[in-house]
Amino acid sequence: MVSNRIYLCLAHMSGQEQKYIQEAFDTNWVVPLGPNVNAFEADLEHFVGQDKKVVALSSGTAAVHLALIACGVKAGDEVIVQSFTFCASSNPVTYLGATPVFVDSEAESWNMDPVLLEEAIVDRMKVTGKKPKAIIPVYLYGMPARIEEIMLIAAKYDIPVIEDAAEGLGSRYDGQVCGTFGKFGVLSFNGNKMITTSGGGALICPDEEAKQKIMFYATQARESYPYYQHEEIGYNYRLSNICAGIGRGQMTVIEEHIAHHRHVCGLYRELLADVDGVELHENPTSRQDSNYWLNTVLLSEDLHVKGEEHAYEQVVHGAVGGAAGVTHQAASAHTDCEPNANVEAMRMALDVAGIESRPLWKPMHLQPVFRQNPAYTNGVSEALFKRGLCLPSGPCVTDDDVAYIVNQIKVNIL
Numbered sequence: 001m002v003s004n005r006i007y008l009c010l011a012h013m014s015g016q017e018q019k020y021i022q023e024a025f026d027t028n029w030v031v032p033l034g035p036n037v038n039a040f041e042a043d044l045e046h047f048v049g050q051d052k053k054v055v056a057l058s059s060g061t062a063a064v065h066l067a068l069i070a071c072g073v074k075a076g077d078e079v080i081v082q083s084f085t086f087c088a089s090s091n092p093v094t095y096l097g098a099t100p101v102f103v104d105s106e107a108e109s110w111n112m113d114p115v116l117l118e119e120a121i122v123d124r125m126k127v128t129g130k131k132p133k134a135i136i137p138v139y140l141y142g143m144p145a146r147i148e149e150i151m152l153i154a155a156k157y158d159i160p161v162i163e164d165a166a167e168g169l170g171s172r173y174d175g176q177v178c179g180t181f182g183k184f185g186v187l188s189f190n191g192n193k194m195i196t197t198s199g200g201g202a203l204i205c206p207d208e209e210a211k212q213k214i215m216f217y218a219t220q221a222r223e224s225y226p227y228y229q230h231e232e233i234g235y236n237y238r239l240s241n242i243c244a245g246i247g248r249g250q251m252t253v254i255e256e257h258i259a260h261h262r263h264v265c266g267l268y269r270e271l272l273a274d275v276d277g278v279e280l281h282e283n284p285t286s287r288q289d290s291n292y293w294l295n296t297v298l299l300s301e302d303l304h305v306k307g308e309e310h311a312y313e314q315v316v317h318g319a320v321g322g323a324a325g326v327t328h329q330a331a332s333a334h335t336d337c338e339p340n341a342n343v344e345a346m347r348m349a350l351d352v353a354g355i356e357s358r359p360l361w362k363p364m365h366l367q368p369v370f371r372q373n374p375a376y377t378n379g380v381s382e383a384l385f386k387r388g389l390c391l392p393s394g395p396c397v398t399d400d401d402v403a404y405i406v407n408q409i410k411v412n413i414l
Contacts, residue, residue: 011196012395020245034241043251050180053211056239060166060188060201065092067184077133082112083363084381085138102365102375108284111145112137120376139168142293169194170258170291195250197243265292271406277303298387304414308345349412360388
């Protein structure tokens with residue numbers, strides 16, 4: 001437990017980080033470049049393989065933004081984005097004045113539906129007279145998408161793919177690391193990911209030329225004059241040498257972290273096997289090998305939970321989980337689309353028991369900020385959002401913690 005609570009997902013320090021951080025201070029490399037950055041990128045390149053190159057950046061969101069720029073996305077363009085995910089996949093599209101076009105999920109992996117993807121491409125070409133400029137599938141909660149089918153469709157229409165593997169570091173499809181199928185792959189090292197640099201991310205690039213281009217934009221797009229000359233718009237997106245030192249230490253335990261998350265999934269599988277109405281989400285096929293960044297469950301609509309008659313009676317103050325930053329005060333306890341009462345009741349019951357849980361991502365096409373955007377839906381992500389709950393899964397979650405979590409689920413079922 002952490003602070004007498006069992007947290008949803010929190011990366012765990014290995015003990016090696018201090019060495020690289022101290023080295024950065026001792027050599028005065030306290031800047032957004034340096035030996036730790038170079039070594040961290042090399043470690044990541046070795047891990048992902050496929051002769052890919054990696055640029056370490058300040059966040060996964062920055063990686064999405066730069067990948068879009070590299071794909072030539074500009075104001076007035078459209079980009080197809082998976083709807084069932086966090087807003088960091090779609091927000092950078094709007095930074096460029098482009099429009100996210102949302103595509104719903106298929107029910108097995110919960111990720112972008114290839115059939116709907118092709119329907120969306122064909123329809124957008126009919127409506128706008130031009131192709132979408134990029135496709136952004138996501139590896140939701142670490143689960144590999146049907147990326148082979150997505151890549152075939154993308155190739156058919158010659159549209160670049162940017163894989164959002166922020167939650168999928170270490171997940172594999174047919175043995176290949178997720179994030180290495182498309183033109184670019186996005187990684188995140190936020191504090192709750194498989195490994196952390198406290199905050200940070202990376203972009204997997206196809207070759208050295210693409211890597212150099214990304215680094216150019218990530219370091220304010222400076223021309224090679226003895227003074228500052230700027231001919232293109234750039235960004236301050238490079239990872240610091242201090243944070244990269246943390247990342248180097250984390251890379252020494254990445255396989256342990258992945259193995260632990262999968263072990264936790266196995267425990268949930270075993271302990272929830274006799275619990276009617278609670279379904280654990282697992283690899284749908286042998287081709288998909290999730291890192292189980294977050295283990296998730298679906299509660300049957302017929303399942304009744306203690307206190308569900310009191311669900312949504314009170315407005316939540318602050319962010320659920322308490323560590324998600326500044327939030328606006330909600331005007332109402334309800335929105336027009338929210339998890340079922342039994343899901344909210346279970347979340348509240350677990351919270352009282354010192355267990356942090358959280359609903360699944362609310363689909364982007366249901367978010368007020370994107371209400372006017374084109375969306376190609378089949379009802380899958382909305383149904384999952386209403387029934388789903390994320391359970392603690394991080395490296396600090398012990399076997400005893402999992403047993404306690406499952407027991408609390410059981411005792412709160414009527």
